[in-house]
Amino acid sequence: MRYGWFLLLLLPLALSPFPFYLTLLNFFALSGLVALSLYVLTGLGGMTSFAQAAFMGVAAYATALLAKGTGLSPWAGLLLGLLLTLAFALVLGLLTVRLKGHFLPLSTIAWQVALYILAGNLVGLTGGHTGLTDLPALVLLGLPLDTPFRYAFLSLFLLALLVLALYNLRESRLGRALLALRGDALTAASFGVDPAALRLKAFLLAGGIAGLAGFLYAHFLRFVNPTPFSLEASIKYLVMAVAGGVGTIPGVLLGAALFTGLEDWLKDLLPLLLGRQGNYETVAYGLVLAGILLLAPKGVYPFLARFSPKGEGRLSKAEPLPLPTPSGTPGEVVLEAQGLKKAFGGLLAVNGVSFALRRGEILALIGPNGAGKSTTFHLVTGAIPPDGGRVFLFGREITGLPPHRIHPLGLGRTFQHPHIFPEMTVLENAALATYARTRAGFLRVLFGLHREEEARALATAYQALKRVGLEDLALEAASRLTAGQQRLLEIARLLASGAEILLLDEPGAGLRAGEKRELAHLLKALAREGYTVLLVDHDMDLVMGLADRVVVMNYGEKIAEGTPKEVQRNPLVRAAYLGEVEAA
Amino acid sequence: MDATILGLLFLDALQNGVVYGLLALAMVLVFAVTRVILVPIGELMMFAPLSLVWLQGGKLPGTLWLALALGVAWALLTRGRGALLPLLGGAGLFLLFLLALKAPPVAYLAALLLVVYLGVATYRVFFQPMRAASPEGEHRGATVLAYLIMAVGLHVAYQGLGLVFFGPEQFRPAPLVEGEALVGLSWQGVLVLLFALAAAGGLYLFFRLSLYGKALLAAAESRLGARLCGIRPEEAGMVAFAIASLMAALSGLLLAPLINAAYFMGFMLGLKGFVAAILGGLLSYPVAFLGALLVGLFESFTSFYASAYKEALVFLLLVPALLVQSLRARAVEE
Numbered sequence: 042m043r044y045g046w047f048l049l050l051l052l053p054l055a056l057s058p059f060p061f062y063l064t065l066l067n068f069f070a071l072s073g074l075v076a077l078s079l080y081v082l083t084g085l086g087g088m089t090s091f092a093q094a095a096f097m098g099v100a101a102y103a104t105a106l107l108a109k110g111t112g113l114s115p116w117a118g119l120l121l122g123l124l125l126t127l128a129f130a131l132v133l134g135l136l137t138v139r140l141k142g143h144f145l146p147l148s149t150i151a152w153q154v155a156l157y158i159l160a161g162n163l164v165g166l167t168g169g170h171t172g173l174t175d176l177p178a179l180v181l182l183g184l185p186l187d188t189p190f191r192y193a194f195l196s197l198f199l200l201a202l203l204v205l206a207l208y209n210l211r212e213s214r215l216g217r218a219l220l221a222l223r224g225d226a227l228t229a230a231s232f233g234v235d236p237a238a239l240r241l242k243a244f245l246l247a248g249g250i251a252g253l254a255g256f257l258y259a260h261f262l263r264f265v266n267p268t269p270f271s272l273e274a275s276i277k278y279l280v281m282a283v284a285g286g287v288g289t290i291p292g293v294l295l296g297a298a299l300f301t302g303l304e305d306w307l308k309d310l311l312p313l314l315l316g317r318q319g320n321y322e323t324v325a326y327g328l329v330l331a332g333i334l335l336l337a338p339k340g341v342y343p344f345l346a347r348f349s350p351k352g353e354g355r356l357s358k359a360e361p362l363p364l365p366t367p368s369g370t371p372g373e374v375v376l377e378a379q380g381l382k383k384a385f386g387g388l389l390a391v392n393g394v395s396f397a398l399r400r401g402e403i404l405a406l407i408g409p410n411g412a413g414k415s416t417t418f419h420l421v422t423g424a425i426p427p428d429g430g431r432v433f434l435f436g437r438e439i440t441g442l443p444p445h446r447i448h449p450l451g452l453g454r455t456f457q458h459p460h461i462f463p464e465m466t467v468l469e470n471a472a473l474a475t476y477a478r479t480r481a482g483f484l485r486v487l488f489g490l491h492r493e494e495e496a497r498a499l500a501t502a503y504q505a506l507k508r509v510g511l512e513d514l515a516l517e518a519a520s521r522l523t524a525g526q527q528r529l530l531e532i533a534r535l536l537a538s539g540a541e542i543l544l545l546d547e548p549g550a551g552l553r554a555g556e557k558r559e560l561a562h563l564l565k566a567l568a569r570e571g572y573t574v575l576l577v578d579h580d581m582d583l584v585m586g587l588a589d590r591v592v593v594m595n596y597g598e599k600i601a602e603g604t605p606k607e608v609q610r611n612p613l614v615r616a617a618y619l620g621e622v623e624a625a
Numbered sequence: 626m627d628a629t630i631l632g633l634l635f636l637d638a639l640q641n642g643v644v645y646g647l648l649a650l651a652m653v654l655v656f657a658v659t660r661v662i663l664v665p666i667g668e669l670m671m672f673a674p675l676s677l678v679w680l681q682g683g684k685l686p687g688t689l690w691l692a693l694a695l696g697v698a699w700a701l702l703t704r705g706r707g708a709l710l711p712l713l714g715g716a717g718l719f720l721l722f723l724l725a726l727k728a729p730p731v732a733y734l735a736a737l738l739l740v741v742y743l744g745v746a747t748y749r750v751f752f753q754p755m756r757a758a759s760p761e762g763e764h765r766g767a768t769v770l771a772y773l774i775m776a777v778g779l780h781v782a783y784q785g786l787g788l789v790f791f792g793p794e795q796f797r798p799a800p801l802v803e804g805e806a807l808v809g810l811s812w813q814g815v816l817v818l819l820f821a822l823a824a825a826g827g828l829y830l831f832f833r834l835s836l837y838g839k840a841l842l843a844a845a846e847s848r849l850g851a852r853l854c855g856i857r858p859e860e861a862g863m864v865a866f867a868i869a870s871l872m873a874a875l876s877g878l879l880l881a882p883l884i885n886a887a888y889f890m891g892f893m894l895g896l897k898g899f900v901a902a903i904l905g906g907l908l909s910y911p912v913a914f915l916g917a918l919l920v921g922l923f924e925s926f927t928s929f930y931a932s933a934y935k936e937a938l939v940f941l942l943l944v945p946a947l948l949v950q951s952l953r954a955r956a957v958e959e
Contacts (some may be wrong), residue, residue, distance in 0.1 A: 083770070089773070091777060135951075136944060136951060137951070140947065140954050141955045142770055143773055143955075144947065147662060147773070147899060147903065148903075148943055149900075150664075150777070151899070151943055154893075154896060154937075154940070155936075155938075155939075155940040156937075158936050158937040162937070199814070274783065279774065279952065283774065320785045321785065322782075323781050323782070324785035324786055326778070327778045327779060327780070327781035327782025327783070328782050330778030330781075331751055331775060331778050331779060331782065334771055334774060334775050334778070335751065335754055338755075338771065374773050416845065
């Protein structure tokens with residue numbers, strides 16, 4: 042029960058006789074907030090930030106300066122602090138989210154160091170290393186929050202609220218999309234997720250959460266100086282999140298609790314043990330982080346979670362999302378490639394390939410290994426931009442569009458090696474595909490206003506699973522599926538996405554004979570219902586029995602096109618491909 | 626500003642720039658081969674002159690025990706005959722240190738080899754097991770992220786250990802060569818420049834001409850493919866770390882007489898190396914090196930105008946660098 046997190050609010054009452062523990066409790070809540078911001082970034086989004094403390098610092102100094110300078114209510118400081126943090130996060134994010142994964146965290150290190158130096162050196166503004174003192178206490182409904190006891194209610198309440206909001210995020214189209222993005226951005230993009238935009242939003246959310254924590258920090262201590270906003274502090278929060286288990290909300294909070302408790306103890310104990318002064322606790326943080334990454338990369342929590350009762354997943358009874366009704370006449374051209382070209386260095390992988398896909402047919406693209414089939418596939422789906430030639434989808438030019446722009450137009454694809462996400466359930470994997478057909482944005486999701494849409498998305502996914510016969514496994518972890526079931530899941534995902542044109546990259550690879558027959562049966566049934574299928578495969582039995590028409594490629598060029606019978610008789614094809622097969 | 630000051634700023638920029646350049650090259654090299662971003666390179670760099678100072682003072686530095694401890698872990702992780710390398714290396718290192726206490730010129734070699742040994746052991750103990758645990762091809766982004774977190778953790782740990790081993794003071798080892806070549810440029814500075822050029826040129830030739838250098842880069846592209854061609858990826862990673870540590874240690878030893886050495890100083894130097902490496906997209910050696918010279922120049926001039934903020938202002942250079950990369954990048958990486 043996630044509302045159980047509000048029971049944290051009882052802790053200040055229990056600890057009220059112990060002022061020291063009340064202070065620790067506040068620090069736990071603040072650390073928990075920052076660690077949860079890393080859950081969004083690292084646990085869901087597969088990014089990380091070494092500047093969360095700097096974001097805290099921006100908000101803390103903003104509210105401190107506003108309060109000292111103008112005497113306005115600290116709540117105005119919250120607004121200013123959040124705006125400033127978001128602005129900084131926006132600049133940093135815009136610069137890095139389009140780049141490969143390591144640029145963002147690397148830049149955050151630089152950013153963190155730079156801000157820390159500025160906080161220490163802009164003495165006129167920030168008071169340098171002595172900092173700013175005598176900040177006003179927060180006043181809530183006329184009650185000044187000037188003791189750790191009172192403050193704990195606010196900080197823990199906000200922590201519990203954030204936990205709820207992040208559970209909402211995890212169980213939403215955005216949570217699934219972030220998880221997918223972490224595993225494999227291309228797959229996510231193939232279902233309409235704009236990787237750069239989503240990463241940016243997650244980064245902003247994380248920055249905002251850290252800003253909130255910084256604001257609370259400033260008004261809790263009523264004093265700011267640069268030390269708590271250093272790179273070491275940022276790393277401390279990362280250690281908390283990673284040690285507890287950055288992939289789960291309870292894990293992150295467990296880490297925050299453990300380290301808040303340990304920190305004071307370490308600071309006192311280590312110098313006693315080792316006998317000299319020094320930053321032993323930072324050494325300990327570094328080594329703990331290293332040890333966790335080596336020995337338990339998922340953190341401590343998974344070991345505990347084994348003993349906790351397994352959460353019962355529910356199946357949605359809601360009405361599935363409306364399927365776009367296939368319009369247009371059978372036989373009309375829906376997807377057309379004209380003179381596609383792609384070279385990798387000196388290798389001409391695809392050279393002037395043209396073909397047309399007609400509504401309701403099953404077209405197979407075949408050819409020997411290295412013929413350029415998969416590259417053609419990538420060119421058509423936008424995974425890589427062509428060097429020359431054009432692609433039309435429903436008569437509209439899509440040449441050079443990225444996959445997340447092409448998918449919503451009605452084209453879905455599978456991958457040569459099934460790209461499923463093992464940390465999600467089978468149902469969630471299928472539900473990922475409804476991303477382009479659902480709308481809820483970050484605000485709606487965080488406040489839990491997306492539930493109705495979410496239920497319909499899950500119902501849609503369940504229906505698709507039923508269609509391929511995987512409904513009994515809906516709530517299992519996707520990692521438990523066999524190779525054949527993974528193929529079926531990929532097809533279910535396409536059906537849930539509402540795409541009318543299905544591009545299947547070697548759907549038969551790794552399947553047993555019986556599974557192949559079932560697959561062929563399913564694809565034929567889908568074609569009869571108005572779906573259009575383009576598939577790439579090596580398996581002649583499957584292709585020749587299934588396809589209405591075949592396009593044959595060799596050395597990057599199209600060498601034949603026609604019905605399976607015609608193609609089999611074609612001497613060029615026999616020489617290039619079937620001949621080799623017969624000989625073998 | 627007159628011509629003399631301008632000249633001094635340029636010399637200063639050049640001297641710092643080539644050091645950032647060396648660090649940037651080392652980082653690009655390690656990244657290319659192992660996908661590890663070597664954040665603790667600054668600590669490795671400082672360990673060399675600090676250990677040297679300790680040896681010259683007749684004491685065994687704490688870094689030796691750190692290296693030997695990691696060496697034992699390395700040996701434990703390596704079954705069979707492979708364990709001989711860390712064990713013999715560690716024993717040799719220990720003997721060399723004992724010898725260096727008696728024969729001061731050996732101290733340079735001892736400090737150098739210490740850092741190389743430490744660098745390789747760091748890879749073997751902390752990074753290689755992560756690499757072995759990650760599935761080939763899948764979730765590579767996740768692995769790179771975990772490497773980075775590991776690297777930052779090691780930076781914190783090594784920096785903290787540096788404080789424990791060497792205390793907060795700054796040390797200035799005696800320069801190898803005394804005197805000034807011209808006003809503002811000591812002979813030691815000339816030595817730094819010459820070494821930087823030789824190292825950069827040597828790396829270029831190594832990767833362009835030698836089969837082994839090409840094999841290293843191949844191992845970076847595909848573990849499996851490299852293995853099929855008879856290249857052991859673990860070995861490639863160790864060699865990359867060895868070269869990077871050697872470059873860091875040499876730069877540290879050469880630079881320390883000019884700028885002092887202290888446990889905390891390596892990080893900022895390394896970070897500026899990063900800025901340079903990022904200017905080159907973490908890919909291009911020449912651009913990274915030129916970028917480093919630019920960083921040096923920028924830093925020299927900002928320190929003239931706003932010395933208190935020069936360390937912060939350097940990172941402004943990241944903005945145009947990232948912007949250019951962003952505009953060139955495609956949104957979706959496979």
